[in-house]
Amino acid sequence: MIIGGASGIGWATAQLLAARGDTVIIADLDGVAAGTRATELGGNATGHQVDVTDEQAMRTLFDTVAAEHGPIGTVVDCAGISRPGTIADLALADWKATVDVCLTGAFLTVKNAAHTVRDGGSIVLVASLNGRQPGVGMGAYCSAKAGVLMLTEVAAMELAPRGIRVNAVNPGFVHTPLTYGATLVPGLVDEYIENTPLGRAGTPEDVARTITFLTSGDAGWMTGAAIDLNGGAHTMRYPNI
Numbered sequence: 523m524i525i526g527g528a529s530g531i532g533w534a535t536a537q538l539l540a541a542r543g544d545t546v547i548i549a550d551l552d553g554v555a556a557g558t559r560a561t562e563l564g565g566n567a568t569g570h571q572v573d574v575t576d577e578q579a580m581r582t583l584f585d586t587v588a589a590e591h592g593p594i595g596t597v598v599d600c601a602g603i604s605r606p607g608t609i610a611d612l613a614l615a616d617w618k619a620t621v622d623v624c625l626t627g628a629f630l631t632v633k634n635a636a637h638t639v640r641d642g643g644s645i646v647l648v649a650s651l652n653g654r655q656p657g658v659g660m661g662a663y664c665s666a667k668a669g670v671l672m673l674t675e676v677a678a679m680e681l682a683p684r685g686i687r688v689n690a691v692n693p694g695f696v697h698t699p700l701t702y703g704a705t706l707v708p709g710l711v712d713e714y715i716e717n718t719p720l721g722r723a724g725t726p727e728d729v730a731r732t733i734t735f736l737t738s739g740d741a742g743w744m745t746g747a748a749i750d751l752n753g754g755a756h757t758m759r760y761p762n763i
C-alpha cells in the first residue's frame with residue numbers, strides 16, 4: 523500500500539511495485555487521482571481516498587485493505603506538503619499543517635501498519651535531505667522530516683521482534699508537483715544543481731527504485747536506516763531547497 527501514491531514519488535513507486543507483481547493499493551488525499559492511477563496500473567490495483575492526518579480514516583483504510591487482501595506486505599508513506607516561511611513569520615496554521623501531514627501522518631502510518639502488516643513485512647517512510655540539513659524558510663518541513671527520521675528508528679526497534687523492517691529515504695530535490703513552486707523562483711533550482719556533485723536534480727524513479735529495494739528481500743538485514751539519495755548534495759552545506 524502506498525499512501526500519497528497518486529503523484530510524484532508515490533506514483534513512481536506504485537508502478538515499480540506493480541511491475542514486481544505486488545497487489546498495489548494507492549491511497550491519497552485526492553481520491554479521484556488515486557482511482558485513476560489504480561485503473562492505469564490495471565490488474566487488481568485499487569485506489570482509496572484518505573487523509574493521512576485523520577486517525578479514524580487511516581484506521582478504516584488499513585482495516586479495509588487487510589479485510590480484502592489479508593495481512594499487508596509493504597506500506598510506503600509518500601504523503602507530504604510543505605508550507606514555506608521563515609520561523610519569525612510562519613503562521614501557526616502553516617506549521618501545524620506541515621507537521622500534521624509529514625510527521626503525524628508518518629506516525630499514523632506506522633501505528634496502523636503495526637496492526638495490519640504481516641510479520642516479516644516492511645514499512646518505508648519518505649523523509650528528506652531537509653530532515654538532516656536546514657533550509658531557510660523551511661522550518662516546519664525540516665523539523666517534521668527530522669522527526670520522521672527518529673520515528674523510523676524507534677519504530678524499527680519496536681517492530682523488529684516481528685521481523686517488520688522500518689526504513690526511510692532522504693531525497694534531495696526531485697522534480698514533482700510538490701517542488702513545482704521552487705522551479706518558478708529564478709535561479710533557485712540552478713543554484714541547487716550547481717551545489718549537487720552529480721549535477722542534476724532527482725527523478726521520482728530515482729527515489730522509487732530505492733524504496734522498492736528497501737521493501738525487497740535484498741534489504742532483509744536493513745532496519746532503522748535512512749538512505750540519502752541526492753546526487754551528493756548532502757556533502758554540501760545548507761542547500762536552500
Ligand code: NAD
Pocket residue numbers: 525526527528529530531532549550551552572573574575599600601602603623648649650651692693694695696697698699700701
Ligand atoms: P507530490 O506532491 O507529487 O506527492 C505527494 C502526494 O501526497 C500527493 O499525491 C498528495 O495528494 C498526497 N497528499 C498530500 N497531503 C495528503 C494527506 N493529508 N493525506 C494523504 N495524501 C496526501 O510530492 P512528492 O515530491 O512526490 O512527495 C512525496 C514525498 O517525498 C513527500 O513526503 C515529500 O515531502 C518527500 N520529498 C520530496 C522531495 C522532492 O524534492 N520532491 C524531496 C524530499 C522529500
